[in-house]
Amino acid sequence: MKNKHWRNHPKLIIDESGEDYYLFEEIQGNPDSFTIRKVSTEEVKKVRKANEDLFEFLFLFRKIKELDRNHNEALTKIFQLKNFWAIKNNPLVMPEDEIEDAFIEVNRKFTNFILSFANFHDIFKKRVINRYTKKSSEYQKFINFIATSKEKHFVYRFFGELRNYTAHFHYPINYINPSVYFDEKSDDYVGEIPIYFDKNKLLEDKDIREKLGADLQNLKDLFDVEPYLIDIIPVLEKLNQFLFNIIKNDLIESSNILMRLYNECSNLGNSVFIGNPQVVKHVNGRYIIETPTIRIRTDIIEDIRKAIEKYTTVNNS
Numbered sequence: 425m426k427n428k429h430w431r432n433h434p435k436l437i438i439d440e441s442g443e444d445y446y447l448f449e450e451i452q453g454n455p456d457s458f459t460i461r462k463v464s465t466e467e468v469k470k471v472r473k474a475n476e477d478l479f480e481f482l483f484l485f486r487k488i489k490e491l492d493r494n495h496n497e498a499l500t501k502i503f504q505l506k507n508f509w510a511i512k513n514n515p516l517v518m519p520e521d522e523i524e525d526a527f528i529e530v531n532r533k534f535t536n537f538i539l540s541f542a543n544f545h546d547i548f549k550k551r552v553i554n555r556y557t558k559k560s561s562e563y564q565k566f567i568n569f570i571a572t573s574k575e576k577h578f579v580y581r582f583f584g585e586l587r588n589y590t591a592h593f594h595y596p597i598n599y600i601n602p603s604v605y606f607d608e609k610s611d612d613y614v615g616e617i618p619i620y621f622d623k624n625k626l627l628e629d630k631d632i633r634e635k636l637g638a639d640l641q642n643l644k645d646l647f648d649v650e651p652y653l654i655d656i657i658p659v660l661e662k663l664n665q666f667l668f669n670i671i672k673n674d675l676i677e678s679s680n681i682l683m684r685l686y687n688e689c690s691n692l693g694n695s696v697f698i699g700n701p702q703v704v705k706h707v708n709g710r711y712i713i714e715t716p717t718i719r720i721r722t723d724i725i726e727d728i729r730k731a732i733e734k735y736t737t738v739n740n741s
Contacts, residue, residue, distance in 0.1 A: 449689040449696045460688050463698055471685070471698055471718060474678035478724050480555070481675055484548070485731060488664055491544050494537040495660070499653045501533045505600075505617045506650065518602040518615070526602075530619055531595045534649070538596060541656075542587035545570070548667055555671075562670050569666050578639055579655045585635055593629045598622040599646050620646040668735035675732065679725045686720045696720040 445468050447460045463471075505526055549566060556562040573580045590596045599620040607614045623645050626632050632640070689696045699717030 445698055445700055447685055447688060447696070447698050449691070449694040460690075460696075463685075467685075468698070470681050474681045475718055477671070477674050477678035478682075478721060478728070480551075480671060481728050481731070482724065483551075484667060484671070485727065487544055487547070491537075491540050491660065494533070494540045495653065495656070498530075498533040498537040499650070501530055502619050502650050502653065505530065506619060518617075523600065523602060526617065527595075527597075527600050530600060530649075531597050534596055534653075535590050537653075538583055538586050538590055541583055541660075544663075545584070552670065565670070566666075569663075573659060573663070577655070577659050579652050580659050581639070582636060582652065583656060585632055589626065589629050589632055594625065596621070597649055598625045618646075619649050621649055621652075622646060665735045668731060672732055672736050675728050679728055682720050683722070683725060686722055 445463050447463050449460060549570075552560075552563050552566045574584070586596050597619060599622050600617060602615060602617045604613055604615045606612075623640050623643055627637065627640060685698065686692070686696045697717045697719050
């Protein structure tokens, strides 16, 4: 059961062999000061559950960051390419290799976002089922939330269908056409790069025709990508808020359980653990622990507090 890498493991590791477990703090160079008190079997179970909740939070928090970064990269790339450039009295023609590179980069970053958006939805649907079951009110709320979001927001339906289109049919963005014109107002040549969805290309796909045909018929043959990446932002924020609201009470309860244990230590700057430690002296003279232990991660608890404050203050409807 030894695990010399316990410090890097976020999940709980508890041996239910009936051994005694203790709450202790790590005070460097003083092995006699580790133990705070013995903990009961019931406390160990509560700590296990609390640590699992912290791990669930970490997963959600990281997935939100991943999705946000992919979205920002796609939007930033499009903004950079669409930005005007001016060359006084000198019309600029964009080289073919740069146009090709722009096409690939825009589609690469947009596809990364579309796939992570779809994965975000699918993976948390599965996790809600695993955590609460399909018969739970939490799962029903999730299903209702997704259905309402799709009904209210074309961009939600559109990006959801683009996942399959991108994975099985074609590039999602099919019109990138740099051009240069003379602007009399500024007395300069100005270049621009329109980055559009091609409606007719999208409608070549049977699934897109069946599920989005009516919506797309109301749009121009070529329509701008950037506004839709902007429109999805508040939708993603509501999705994040909704997911945090599902697990908020569990996170608060688990954080409180762990913080009550942490507050029993003599110095709040010390590291606090629960487990059955074997203290050994390292070659450098520092005392270390080599058995499975659970660290009370106050840093994660602080992240939970900030996330709850950020994501659970707005109505999810």
